[in-house]
Amino acid sequence: xxxxxxxxxxxxxxxxxxxxxxxxxxxxxxxxxxxxxxxxxxxxxxxxxxxxxxxxxxxxxxxxxxxxxxxxxxxxxxxxxxxxxxxxxxxxxxxxxxxxxxxxxxxxxxxxxxxxxxxxxxxxxxxxxxxxxxxxxxxxxxxxxxxxxxxxxxxxxxxxxxxxxxxxxxxxxxxxxxxxxxxxxxxxxxxxxxxxxxxxxxxxxxxxxxxxxxxxxxxxxxxxxxxxxxxxxxxxxxxxxxxxxxxxxxxxxxxxxxxxxxxxxxxxxxxxxxxxxxxxxxxxxxxxxxxxxxxxxxxxxxxxxxxxxxxxxxxxxxxxxxxxxxxxxxxxxxxxxxxxxxxxxxxxxxxxxxxxxxxxxxxxxxxxxxxxxxxxxxxxxxxxxxxxxxxxxxxxxxxxxxxxxxxxxxxxxxxxxxxxxxxxxxxxxxxxxxxxxxxxxxxxxxxxxxxxxxxxxxxxxxxxxxxxxxxxxxxxxxxxxxxxxxxxxxxxxxxxxxxxxxxxxxxxxxxxxxxxxxxxxxxxxxxxxxxxxxxxxxxxxxxxxxxxxxxxxxxxxxxxxxxxxxxxxxxxxxxxxxxxxxxxxxxxxxxxxxxxxxxxxxxxxxxxxxxxxxxxxxxxxxxxxxxxxxxxxxxxxxxxxxxxxxxxxxxxxxxxxxxxxxxxxxxx
Amino acid sequence: xxxxxxxxxxxxxxxxxxxxxxxxxxxxxxxxxxxxxxxxxxxxxxxxxxxxxxxxxxxxxxxxxxxxxxxxxxxxxxxxxxxxxxxxxxxxxxxxxxxx
Numbered sequence: 001x002x003x004x005x006x007x008x009x010x011x012x013x014x015x016x017x018x019x020x021x022x023x024x025x026x027x028x029x030x031x032x033x034x035x036x037x038x039x040x041x042x043x044x045x046x047x048x049x050x051x052x053x054x055x056x057x058x059x060x061x062x063x064x065x066x067x068x069x070x071x072x073x074x075x076x077x078x079x080x081x082x083x084x085x086x087x088x089x090x091x092x093x094x095x096x097x098x099x100x101x102x103x104x105x106x107x108x109x110x111x112x113x114x115x116x117x118x119x120x121x122x123x124x125x126x127x128x129x130x131x132x133x134x135x136x137x138x139x140x141x142x143x144x145x146x147x148x149x150x151x152x153x154x155x156x157x158x159x160x161x162x163x164x165x166x167x168x169x170x171x172x173x174x175x176x177x178x179x180x181x182x183x184x185x186x187x188x189x190x191x192x193x194x195x196x197x198x199x200x201x202x203x204x205x206x207x208x209x210x211x212x213x214x215x216x217x218x219x220x221x222x223x224x225x226x227x228x229x230x231x232x233x234x235x236x237x238x239x240x241x242x243x244x245x246x247x248x249x250x251x252x253x254x255x256x257x258x259x260x261x262x263x264x265x266x267x268x269x270x271x272x273x274x275x276x277x278x279x280x281x282x283x284x285x286x287x288x289x290x291x292x293x294x295x296x297x298x299x300x301x302x303x304x305x306x307x308x309x310x311x312x313x314x315x316x317x318x319x320x321x322x323x324x325x326x327x328x329x330x331x332x333x334x335x336x337x338x339x340x341x342x343x344x345x346x347x348x349x350x351x352x353x354x355x356x357x358x359x360x361x362x363x364x365x366x367x368x369x370x371x372x373x374x375x376x377x378x379x380x381x382x383x384x385x386x387x388x389x390x391x392x393x394x395x396x397x398x399x400x401x402x403x404x405x406x407x408x409x410x411x412x413x414x415x416x417x418x419x420x421x422x423x424x425x426x427x428x429x430x431x432x433x434x435x436x437x438x439x440x441x442x443x444x445x446x447x448x449x450x451x452x453x454x455x456x457x458x459x460x461x462x463x464x465x466x467x468x469x470x471x472x473x474x475x476x477x478x479x480x481x482x483x484x485x486x487x488x489x490x491x492x493x494x495x496x497x498x499x500x501x502x503x504x505x506x507x508x509x510x511x512x513x514x515x516x517x518x519x520x521x522x523x524x525x526x527x528x529x530x531x532x533x534x535x536x537x538x539x540x541x542x543x544x545x546x547x548x549x550x551x552x553x554x555x556x557x558x559x560x561x562x563x564x565x566x567x568x569x570x571x572x573x574x575x576x577x578x579x580x581x582x583x584x585x586x587x588x589x590x591x592x593x594x595x596x597x598x599x600x601x602x603x604x605x606x607x608x609x610x611x612x613x614x615x616x617x618x619x620x621x622x623x624x625x626x627x628x629x630x631x632x633x634x635x636x637x638x639x640x641x642x643x644x645x646x647x648x649x650x651x652x653x654x655x656x657x658x659x660x661x662x663x664x665x666x667x668x
Numbered sequence: 669x670x671x672x673x674x675x676x677x678x679x680x681x682x683x684x685x686x687x688x689x690x691x692x693x694x695x696x697x698x699x700x701x702x703x704x705x706x707x708x709x710x711x712x713x714x715x716x717x718x719x720x721x722x723x724x725x726x727x728x729x730x731x732x733x734x735x736x737x738x739x740x741x742x743x744x745x746x747x748x749x750x751x752x753x754x755x756x757x758x759x760x761x762x763x764x765x766x767x768x
Contacts, residue, residue: 645767647760651690 001049002064005083008043008050008093009132015039016125023118033108036121040104040128044097051090059520062087065138065208072141076203077193084138084207088275088521091340092135092268095347099264100128102483106355107256109479110362120160120254127153131265135272140189140205143273147185147237150266151178157261158253170249177246181236188229192280195222207276214279214524220286227280227287231294234270239321240298240328245594247321251313255358258313263320263354264347271327271343275521278336282525289429292332296423296439299325301591303446307453308587311378312357315454319404320350322443326419329440333429334529335422337518341498342415345403348494349412352400352487359393359476359484360386360458367469380454385463389473392481394459396488401455403491405448406555411495416444417551418500421544437547441554448558456566502544675716682709696748696758700741707737 015035023032054062067082104124111120130149137143152175159171189205197203200216217223234240239247239262250262261267274281274291281288299322306318323346330339363386364377375382387394403410406417424437463470475481498514499507519526565572577584586592642653682705689702711730718726748758755762 643766645764647763648691655687655691 001046001053002085003066004046005050005064005066005085005136006068007046008083008097008136009129011039011042011046012125012128012132016122016129019118019125020122023122026118029108029112029117032118032121033104036125037101037104037108039125040097040101043128043132044094044101047090047093047097050085051094054085054087054090059516062520063208067138076197078203079139079141079205081142082138082206083136085136086521087517087519088272088340089136091344091518092272093132095344096128096131096135096265099347099351099487100131100260102486103256103260103264103351103355106259106358106480106483107254109477110256110358111254116160120157123153123156123160124257124260127157127261127266131269134269138207140192140207143276144182144185144189147233147269148182150261150269151175151182151237154178154250154261154266157257158250160253160257164252167252170246170252174246174250177243178236181233181243184229184232184236186233188226188233191222191229192226195226210277211279211524214283217280217283219283223280224284224286227277227284228290230273230277231270231287231291234273234328235294236270238267238270238324238328240270240294240325241301244298244302244321245590245597248314248317248590251311251317255313255354255361258317259351259354259358262317263350267320267324268327268343268347271324271331271339274328274331275336275340278331278522279524279528281331282334282528285429288332288334289432290332292329292423292429292436293432295325295328295330295332296436296443297325298322299329299443300439300446301325303443303450304587305590307446307450308584310380311376312360312380312383312454312458313354313378315380315450316350316353316357319353319447319451322447323350323404325443326416326440329423329436330419333423333426333433333436334525335419335426336522336525337515338415338418338422338498340518341514342419345411345415345491345494348487348490349400349403352396352484352491353404355480355484355487356393356397356400359390359480360397362476362480363390363393363473364465366474367465367472370472371466371469373466373469380457382464383458384461384465385459385470386473387459389470390475392475393484396481396484397459398455399488400491401451403495404451405559406444406551408552409492411491411493413552414495414498414500417548418498420444420551421500421547424547425543441551444551445554445558448555449562452559452562453566456562460567461570500544500548502541503548672716672720675712679709679713679716682706682712694759694761696751696760699760700744700748704737704741707733 015038018035019026019032026032054064063084063086065082065084067080070078070080072079104121107120107124111117114120127150130146130153132146134143134146134150137146155171155175155178158174159168161167192210193203193205196210196213196216200213202209202213202216204210204213236243247262247267251258253261281291302318302321302325306315306322309315309318323342327339327342327346330336330342360383361377364383368375368377368382399410403412406413420437420440423433423440426433429436465473496510497517499510499512501512504510504512565576589595686702686704686706686709689705690699693699693702711733714726714730714733718724751763752758
């Protein structure tokens with residue numbers, strides 16, 4: 001099955017091409033949807049096969065490279081189209097194809113009746129192809145092709161409702177911010193290739209070759225530069241400070257797009273990239289500190305904004321930014337396996353949350369449509385009491401929310417707790433570790449709070465819709481609820497792959513399957529950390545239990561606060577807002593970050609553009625062109641007077657010419 | 669025979685008179701006559717030199733010039749007739765349609 005790994009990216013590409021070229025003629029929605037979802041399902045089957053074959057091999061041999069052909073060979077630069085199968089890429093392949101397939105299935109129901117139905121599936125398949133290239137590439141250049149491809153498809157899909165100006169603007173914003181990040185990625189790539197080649201004469205961009213030469217990367221110095229450049233790319237792609245503002249705006253796209261791209265797959269590309277290059281990052285404590293700090297800061301910052309938003313998708317968007325911060329926090333303290341574990345569990349519960357919100361929005365849209373009201377179907381202030389009308393959606397949504405809040409027994413608890421424990425106990429960064437843990441813990445509390453605020457405002461309490469609209473609410477069809485149910489189950493049971501040691505021993509010897517599985521990929525880093533004195537389980541067992549208890553307490557505290565403010569005393573939030581108007585306004589307006597960016601960066605750029613247009617292009621360039629024409633016109637105006645139209649003048653000039661010629665002969 | 673210079677001076681004077689006539693006269697027929705005068709002045713020069721140098725080439729060339737002059741006169745007169753049919757005048761100052 002390893003030899004067929006090239007089928008994994010190819011199937012969605014074929015689906016995309018067919019839907020793109022012939023979709024308009026194939027009017028039948030079922031056919032288009034089947035081609036799209038079916039191609040992703042084929043990739044999923046092949047990915048399962050690869051995983052099974054991988055698991056049959058012993059640990060050290062779990063890697064396989066398949067080169068299709070050499071793409072570029074220029075001097076010492078060689079890049080081929082090749083795929084790498086190892087534990088890390090297998091996990092990513094399974095997540096992308098699995099969750100991707102469920103979302104394709106969901107979209108068939110969600111996008112029913114849309115005019116650009118085939119266009120949507122063409123772009124979605126193209127995105128899946130790019131993402132699969134990204135995660136299965138065996139060299140940095142092919143990964144970058146996928147990296148750019150997902151950025152492009154993100155733009156195409158965010159701007160899907162292109163008739164709305166806000167959607168087009170959001171697409172452009174996402175694309176431009178991604179490109180700023182890509183600039184960093186390219187700088188990192190160039191620096192690394194140039195430096196490795198120049199100092200060690202190793203000219204390669206292949207991951208396994210680079211990993212085998214990992215010892216040659218110095219501690220700090222150029223390694224820090226390379227890692228920070230790559231991390232800039234990751235902040236753009238994975239929406240961290242400073243390049244995160246595109247993600248909340250990206251909610252203009254259809255909800256399944258938000259689920260796939262901005263929750264489960266594209267935004268995780270940055271985390272995957274750091275995991276892939278872990279052997280480089282471990283050599284640079286500065287870069288790791290930067291990664292961890294930005295991750296923790298983003299987690300906390302986005303969580304604060306999420307508490308005040310009223311649009312259901314906005315809350316989820318800020319939640320995504322916050323959870324990505326957790327993943328980067330994990331990477332930054334050297335817990336690469338934990339970061340990828342959280343990536344996987346987050347994909348499950350976040351996709352479930354987004355798809356669930358899509359189901360809610362769909363139902364609200366229908367209900368409000370019946371009433372001919374133009375209230376916003378996505379605004380939580382118009383919802384309430386939905387749990388009786390949409391039981392399956394409510395149950396799956398609640399399960400996913402419990403998972404994200406980090407309640408024991410559900411997937412989110414295991415991954416989030418592992419990250420917080422590693423942040424606390426892994427003395428890679430000295431005293432900063434405690435600050436990082438504290439930030440993470442606060443963010444966890446806020447996460448529990450605002451997620452349950454969302455659930456209570458939407459599903460509990462008295463409805464804020466009119467009775468007529470409320471009576472029109474109904475559960476969504478099976479094609480929408482089936483993916484919800486599958487993802488909810490994964491949100492519960494997906495976490496048991498990575499049971500922490502202390503808990504596993506207490507429960508009778510459950511191993512940490514995840515850690516063992518990911519070990520070959522991060523072996524170098526783990527060894528390095530042991531030798532350099534950091535890493536490993538440095539805290540005592542008691543401390544681990546203690547921290548676990550603290551995180552559970554914090555989560556329960558957040559839930560309790562949400563219960564108090566939104567179930568017990570529904571008027572309390574308004575009083576709170578009235579008491580702290582400035583704070584509320586700042587948080588509600590996303591701490592004015594967009595406005596600050598507009599003021600400092602966007603408007604100066606626009607002004608520069610205007611100046612170059614009106615001051616340079618029009619005045620100088622057009623001036624030169626028009627000036628040349630004016631000079632010619634001036635000359636001709638003078639010379640024109642030779643042609644008087646009088647015969648005598650012409651005769652005279654002929655005689656004059658003869659005289660001149662004769663004169664020349666005479667006086668030569 | 670007279671000395672060469674006499675013939676040359678006569679020829680030069682005739683040529684000058686013809687040139688002035690072309691430049692100043694308004695009647696097209698008079699201009700044609702002046703042109704003929706210039707051509708004949710040149711003929712005189714050629715014959716004078718032919719006799720002086722004892723070379724018959726000059727006289728042969730005169731025949732050519734006379735032929736060309738005759739043809740040119742025919743063409744020119746036809747042109748003037750066409751012009752007259754249009755403008756009712758053969759005054760060269762009336763040929764001014766190309767004037768700005």
